[in-house]
Ligand code: HEC
């Protein structure tokens with residue numbers, strides 16, 4: 001929730017600053033990039049291919065002849081999105097890196113920033129120490145992750161589907177998912193323990209809950225629905241059912257799993 005408030009705050013800042021900034025040609029303030037959906041990244045990529053690739057290369061990995069640097073790793077002249085925005089807007093004086101056309105709308109400059117940002121989270125540009133093939137085998141064998149998680153239609157439903165998890169989690173986040181599973185558990189994955197009026201106890205993942213009823217799904221994927229006035233007692237466990245793997249997997253096994261999970265994307 002705190003996150004949402006900051007984001008809304010940011011939106012308001014940007015909307016306000018829009019009133020004061022000229023339509024284009026202005027330097028960015030530190031409001032963050034609002035143009036960073038997949039659509040924006042693709043628009044940025046297309047613009048990059050037309051206007052930037054002749055120096056930086058189609059893969060953005062730079063070109064010795066033009067002296068244009070690799071943009072897929074850490075940049076030397078900018079460490080923030082705003083910094084990149086300003087380089088694109090003003091160029092780098094005294095070098096071949098010229099400013100973009102001054103009537104190019106800010107939104108399009110931000111799309112370029114989003115595209116450049118996406119390069120450093122592209123698996124082809126990140127060197128992870130783990131082994132993909134070991135990770136894949138740990139997932140189904142020793143780790144037994146597939147008893148709860150599905151990948152491409154194979155596996156259990158006791159946890160989120162991981163078929164495209166590499167698109168939404170960074171390697172650091174994947175590591176923390178495995179080592180601290182109880183941090184930040186979404187309500188969908190809370191466990192609920194219900195005792196009905198006859199004393200029967202049933203436990204399962206929380207499907208939904210309102211003032212009048214609660215629905216849970218048990219380990220065998222049976223769905224149970226209880227009107228709240230028929231429940232004798234009711235307990236909510238806001239922890240993950242996923243165990244922490246700090247003890248059961250070695251550091252290098254965890255690295256292998258991170259490398260494997262990070263490779264799981266739409267294009268595979
Ligand atoms: C005519 C060649 C040329 C074109 C076209 C060009 N660049 Fe550059 N760019 C360079 C050079 C050369 C540098 C390095 C300047 C320096 O730091 O000495 C550079 C540097 C950069 C940097 C800073 C890199 C860092 O490590 O800090 C960014 C970001 C960048 N360019 C983005 C772009 C984008 C986006 C476009 C297209 C809108 C573009 N460039 C078009 C030549 C070019």
Ligand code: HEC
Pocket residue numbers: 139143144145146147148149158159160165169174177178181182184185186189240241242243245257261
């Ligand atoms: C007993 C069931 C269970 C097992 C076994 C299990 N997980 Fe999970 N996992 C969950 C649940 C439930 C969540 C969602 C709640 C949370 O964030 O912990 C989750 C979340 C995750 C996430 C975050 C996914 C996202 O979309 O944010 C990753 C990554 C993950 N698990 C990887 C693994 C790996 C790798 C293994 C095996 C080493 C494993 N899990 C074993 C139940 C399980």
